[in-house]
Amino acid sequence: MKHMTTLVSAFAAGSLLAATPVITEDSVTMTQDASTRTVTITYTLEDAPAIVTLDIQTNGVSIGCRHFQNLGGDVNMKVQPDTHTITWQPDVDWGCGPQRMTVKDVKAVVKAWACDA
Helix, strand or coil, X not given: CHHHHHHHHHHHHXXXXXXXXXXXXXXXXXXECCCCCCXXXXXXXXXXXXXXXXXXXXXXXXXXXXXXXXXXXXCCEEECXXXXXXXXXXHHHCCCCCCCCCCCCCEEEEEEEECCC
16 A cells, blocks of 8 residues: 555655646747748747647737748648748738738747647
């Protein structure tokens, strides 16, 4: 019985120490190519694999997922810790959006979700 209690305690401690995936806001960058208008978003995932999602916001409010459905790169899937890239063509998805975007216009919000959440 003592052996079983020790085993259960060790498992519980290991579960508590499991790494939580993190994307720091400082690691998220967004640029737009002047000629193609393709937006490139980079982020760094740290500590553990995760399901990564993206939201595009203007004035702190989502533009709605229908305006950023055609994404490329490491998003809406499981990714490993490292620096990753997402591409988006707002001219295709967000026709009424700004022709040239700046950080004041829109913000990329990248989130990491634990694979067991």
